[in-house]
Amino acid sequence: MNQLRVLIVDDEPLLRRHLQALLAEVWPHASYSDAEDGIAALALLQAQSFDVVFSDIQMPGLDGLGLCKALRQLAKPPLLVFCTAYNQHAISAFELEAVDYLLKPLDEERLHHCVRRIEQRLQQQVSATASLLHLQQLLSQLPSALLATAPQQAALGQSNVQHNVQLAHTADSAAEKDPAGDSAAPLKWIKASLRDTVHLLDVDEVDFFLAEDKYTTVDCAGAQYLIRTPISQLEQHLDPQQFWRIHRGTIVRVKSILKVQRDEFGHMTLQLKTSPTELAVSRAYQALFRQH
Template identity: 40%
Template sequence: MTTRPTALIAEDEPLLAAALQAELTTHWPALQVAATVGDGASALAQALALQPTLCFLDIRMPGMSGLEAAQALAEDWPDGVPFPLIVFVTAYDQYALQAFEAQAVDYLLKPVDGDRLAACVARLQARLAERQAAAATVTPAAELARSVEQLRGLLAVAGSAPATAAPRLDVVTAQVGATVHLVPVDEVIYFEAADKYVRVVTAEREHLIRTPLKDLLPQLDPQRFWQVHRGTVVQARCVRSARREESGKVTLTLAGRPETLTASRLYAHLFKGM
């Protein structure tokens, strides 16, 4: 018996979300829309809870973007469950479209055109048919690895978009009450997002700052500071060993700290033997 495919729609404009759902009903009557949400964090939570067959993710949403939500899904997706096919929905942006096409990622332009959606649906149905035919030989882990490879390539291309170079950060200023602590960046072992703060961890102590991790990243030397998770950036010279787990993630031990860090599937490739 074939399981009815399900979809999650993440779109912050209710009229566009309703229009996409209506078009999907026309072009794919068997598809059940399991949930419609309006922001990236809700998309992540609902996708993990409902485990849909497909996710339609708007690129620009409040808080977490569609690309960030896809990244988080790849990091948090449970083992042994087929990873959803992802379609990005975006306003016209030539650079973004080139990035999607380079990684063979499905995308739709807003407002969604019926003919374009019909072509997208045909590709998605073909992909699902391939999955079903290969179910005996292709594991959910292999499907997830394929999706991770696409997302990794997409993140790399998106990260190379032309932008004004940010000045390199030499010192982190962390305020506690009336006192401001100046922490040399070279002493930082890792940065970790924590609620509305970022933990700045050195060998001796920890500090909290309010600057978001995504704003810190452009100010750090990428040769020295490696992002290993959407919420963690580690100084590479402080990593003493990396152990690959069956899930595809990597456990990192650190110089100067007793705790370990986890590198997600998206960043595990950074820790391959030479």
């Protein structure tokens, strides 16, 4: 990976320097820039590319949420992390697909957890780009006569792939059945990847699932794994008594919840027993916690 380019956006100079000092401990070779508000940050982002942006939310001029919306218009938007003293914007932040939401004063352990998540996302981007370049290279080496028959071959290949996927699905489903043979039994194990290794995770040890781009992150025992199953499909195979959907992109294991917090604006967040991540509960799912 090339040198990491980080932009820190905050209207407090001391806080910008403090965050840079903390990040420099884990990313000593990164390139750091800073801006005092969203307008100055957007000017920098339009002039050069960055990999990650750490931004406050409440700033004069263009605030952090407005900056996030503007970033999505860039050809290659950077990953975005919000750092703020207020938790009432957490739901809006995750709806805008922020990587993380850190509360001030910053906790170093929590920041390191965020850094690991960023590194995973960046690695996904690198892997996807490498795969695309490799595919383009292979296609460029194919004879033109072979390319002319590609549509027919693709149709045949797709049919075979669909058949193989169906066989794999049938095999996985059979493996996940309980001893009594109940085909609707909830998942007991999940195959998930961490870097270049596939792990078999006990579902009862998972803290939460988080939808991210084309993947779903599985937070288990303090580590973040990746699966390709969409969270809406995954939910259908989880025990609804053990796992609750709390947001359109989040499913949490009930036994992992330490406490529920609500602010004066009615926004609800969950604090977990074994993970520093605070999970936002959308209003559509808050009734779950009023009934229990």
